[in-house]
Each structure stands twice: as structure tokens, then as C-alpha cells.
Amino acid sequence: MHTIYIEGKNWLHYQTPLAASWAIKCICKAKHACSDAMNSPSWHTKSRYSIKEVYNLIQTQADKTQWARYVWNRLSIPKHRFILWMLIWDRLKTRDKLFNYGVCADNLCSFCGDAVETSAHLFFDCVYNKRFLVALLAWLGLNTHRTSVSLIPHWIRRNCRISFKREVFYASIAGGVYQIWKARNSAVWDHSVSTIEGLLHSLQSDVKHRILSVSGKKLSDVDREWLLAL
Known part of the structure; x- marks a missing residue:
């Protein structure tokens, strides 16, 4: 997957300004939510970003339902x-x-x-x-x-x-x-x-x-x- 850039910066390191648009704020909110779920921002430093990899890291193993x-x-x-x-x-x-x-x-x-x-x-x-x-x-x-x-x-x-x-x-x-x-x-x-x-x-x-x-x-x-x- 290609790296997303916002105003010329890698979005993983992007700090949201107060004047940012609603879409930009949502993207950054999702970034912070991923960091909180993994209890670490270390995934920001990886050279390539993978949605699948992050999903596998943040998902929890729920008990199987009987119904x-x-x-x-x-x-x-x-x-x-x-x-x-x-x-x-x-x-x-x-x-x-x-x-x-x-x-x-x-x-x-x-x-x-x-x-x-x-x-x-x-x-x-x-x-x-x-x-x-x-x-x-x-x-x-x-x-x-x-x-x-x-x-x-x-x-x-x-x-x-x-x-x-x-x-x-x-x-x-x-x-x-x-x-x-x-x-x-x-x-x-x-x-x-x-x-x-x-x-x-x-x-x-x-x-x-x-x-x-x-x-x-x-x-x-x-x-x-x-x-x-x-």
C-alpha cells in the first residue's frame, strides 16, 4: 500500500492543526485510536503501512458465540x-x-x-x-x-x-x-x-x-x- 501524505508529510507523523478539515481530523483520530489499542505508537516508524497488519495487531480474540x-x-x-x-x-x-x-x-x-x-x-x-x-x-x-x-x-x-x-x-x-x-x-x-x-x-x-x-x-x-x- 502506498504511504499517504498530507501537506507533504507522512500522515503517521502528522500533527493535527486546529484548522484542519473534518476528514483530516477523522484520519488522525483513527491513527491515535490504533496507537491506543496497541499501547504503542511504534507502528508509526515502519517504512510501509499495511491495513491488514494493523488490523491483526489491534483486534482482540473474542469468545465464540453459540448462537x-x-x-x-x-x-x-x-x-x-x-x-x-x-x-x-x-x-x-x-x-x-x-x-x-x-x-x-x-x-x-x-x-x-x-x-x-x-x-x-x-x-x-x-x-x-x-x-x-x-x-x-x-x-x-x-x-x-x-x-x-x-x-x-x-x-x-x-x-x-x-x-x-x-x-x-x-x-x-x-x-x-x-x-x-x-x-x-x-x-x-x-x-x-x-x-x-x-x-x-x-x-x-x-x-x-x-x-x-x-x-x-x-x-x-x-x-x-x-x-x-x-
């Missing part, structure tokens, strides 16, 4: 992945959070009204949502009594040996989470609660259309027939 494979499953619809990821990190704005913010008058579940609406309650301790989960698992032909978003994919990984079916199951669970969250938003803001049958039908249509459009001609006849028969 990444099924959250970022290629067959899942992107917005389904995002909502599932938000759920995993407990970042969904459930009524317990909204109540603390002063947005809602109470923190009770929008579906059953019998418990505080937390992520754990919605997925899937709530009676309404548990019924939806049972219908979803029955549609997929999965015989498990697990009701945890983290445990169901783990069970699928251990009990389903066919990779395509496993990815379809992951996509369906992600779609189920999205449908519940979408229905919950309708219940909170529109005061309208969807039927279990309606949620499941919407999920089935979304999942099949997504998988057929993504897989295309790469999908074998056997897998296609199995998917369409669901």
Missing part, C-alpha cells in the same frame, strides 16, 4: 435476523423498558396481561406466544418441549443432520420471533391482536418465498419438494 450460526443463517430474512439478534442481546424495547422510560402506563404483557412483559416472557412464557410456538414446531415436524429461543436451535443442531433442513428450521425460528414481535407491536400501538393461524400463515409464506428466491436452481428436487410440502 451466531443460527442468527446469521443465510436462509433467514435479514429483518428476521436483526430482530433475533436484538432479542439475543435483550435489546428489544419491551414494555418493562418502555414503562421505565415513561412511555407506557404499565409494564404488563400486551397479549395476556398477566405478567410483566420482558423478552423472556414474550419468547415464550406467555400463553399466547407459547401456543404460536407449539403450532410452529408442529408445522416443522419438530418434537421438542423446549421453549427457549437459545435452546431450540441447539436442539435442532444436535438432532437434525441434514444441513438444508437445519437452515430452514433456523430461518423458521427467526421468522417466528419476528412474527411475535410484529404482533406485539400491533397490540401495543394499534390495539390489535393477530390470530395464531394468521401469524403462522404469514411466517410460512415469508420463509418459503425467501428460501426459494435465495436458493434458486441450486436447490435439489428432493429439498424443493420437502420445502413445498411443509
Whole structure:
């Protein structure tokens, strides 16, 4: 990579003047951030600068997550992945959070009204949502009594040996989470609660259309027939 020069000086040794432009300040800010991450400015003195080398020096070795494979499953619809990821990190704005913010008058579940609406309650301790989960698992032909978003994919990984079916199951669970969250938003803001049958039908249509459009001609006849028969 060519060395970057700013006003005739190597940018690694460049000191940012107060009158510097926004772009120059951002470049220099990134330089200082790299030095702080490596606890040393010694990389400034190297004759050639390599983005790859600096990246390898500053990156930290994070622990492997158990959920990444099924959250970022290629067959899942992107917005389904995002909502599932938000759920995993407990970042969904459930009524317990909204109540603390002063947005809602109470923190009770929008579906059953019998418990505080937390992520754990919605997925899937709530009676309404548990019924939806049972219908979803029955549609997929999965015989498990697990009701945890983290445990169901783990069970699928251990009990389903066919990779395509496993990815379809992951996509369906992600779609189920999205449908519940979408229905919950309708219940909170529109005061309208969807039927279990309606949620499941919407999920089935979304999942099949997504998988057929993504897989295309790469999908074998056997897998296609199995998917369409669901």
C-alpha cells in the first residue's frame, strides 16, 4: 500500500492543526485510536503501512458465540435476523423498558396481561406466544418441549443432520420471533391482536418465498419438494 501524505508529510507523523478539515481530523483520530489499542505508537516508524497488519495487531480474540450460526443463517430474512439478534442481546424495547422510560402506563404483557412483559416472557412464557410456538414446531415436524429461543436451535443442531433442513428450521425460528414481535407491536400501538393461524400463515409464506428466491436452481428436487410440502 502506498504511504499517504498530507501537506507533504507522512500522515503517521502528522500533527493535527486546529484548522484542519473534518476528514483530516477523522484520519488522525483513527491513527491515535490504533496507537491506543496497541499501547504503542511504534507502528508509526515502519517504512510501509499495511491495513491488514494493523488490523491483526489491534483486534482482540473474542469468545465464540453459540448462537451466531443460527442468527446469521443465510436462509433467514435479514429483518428476521436483526430482530433475533436484538432479542439475543435483550435489546428489544419491551414494555418493562418502555414503562421505565415513561412511555407506557404499565409494564404488563400486551397479549395476556398477566405478567410483566420482558423478552423472556414474550419468547415464550406467555400463553399466547407459547401456543404460536407449539403450532410452529408442529408445522416443522419438530418434537421438542423446549421453549427457549437459545435452546431450540441447539436442539435442532444436535438432532437434525441434514444441513438444508437445519437452515430452514433456523430461518423458521427467526421468522417466528419476528412474527411475535410484529404482533406485539400491533397490540401495543394499534390495539390489535393477530390470530395464531394468521401469524403462522404469514411466517410460512415469508420463509418459503425467501428460501426459494435465495436458493434458486441450486436447490435439489428432493429439498424443493420437502420445502413445498411443509
